[in-house]
Amino acid sequence: xLDKNRHTSLPEQSQYKYSLQSVGExxxxxxxxxxxxVPKIAALYPEITIDKWYAAPCSMLRACVMLLSYIGYQDRxxxxxxxxxxxxxxxxxxxxTGRAGGATCREFGDYVMETLKNLE
Numbered sequence: 001x002l003d004k005n006r007h008t009s010l011p012e013q014s015q016y017k018y019s020l021q022s023v024g025e026x027x028x029x030x031x032x033x034x035x036x037x038v039p040k041i042a043a044l045y046p047e048i049t050i051d052k053w054y055a056a057p058c059s060m061l062r063a064c065v066m067l068l069s070y071i072g073y074q075d076r077x078x079x080x081x082x083x084x085x086x087x088x089x090x091x092x093x094x095x096x097t098g099r100a101g102g103a104t105c106r107e108f109g110d111y112v113m114e115t116l117k118n119l120e
Contacts, residue, residue, distance in 0.1 A: 001070055009094075015086050037062050047112065056096040056098065056108075057096075057105050057108060057109060058084065058088060058096070058108075061080065061112065062081075062084065064080065065077045065080050065081045065084070068080065079116060079119055081120060082119060083112055083115040083116045084112065087108070087111055087115055092117075093111060094107055094108050094111045096108055
């Protein structure tokens with residue numbers, strides 16, 4: 001069952017309702033899965049809300065580059081990768097900050113498409 005974390009607003013698995021003593025033979029797999037090395041709590045991240053229109057699409061576009069390369073469209077993958085490099089590292093005309101002051105996904109996508117057309 002999933003619960004919402006009160007610190008991060010992310011879904012996470014709810015805690016188990018039984019103790020280690022209720023498990024039969026708890027030391028059976030201790031040498032394979034030592035309980036001491038497993039972290040007992042998750043790190044507490046500050047609550048940061050990112051609006052869906054301001055999320056960065058760069059990772060998804062980089063994954064598209066890898067997919068295009070994998071399925072045999074290396075020339076298109078190279079063009080998209082070059083356009084992303086220009087948009088994110090060289091020109092930086094639009095910057096996605098995840099906040100209302102930065103560019104939206106649509107604006108950044110249009111910027112990448114414009115750069116792709118200029119590369120032709």
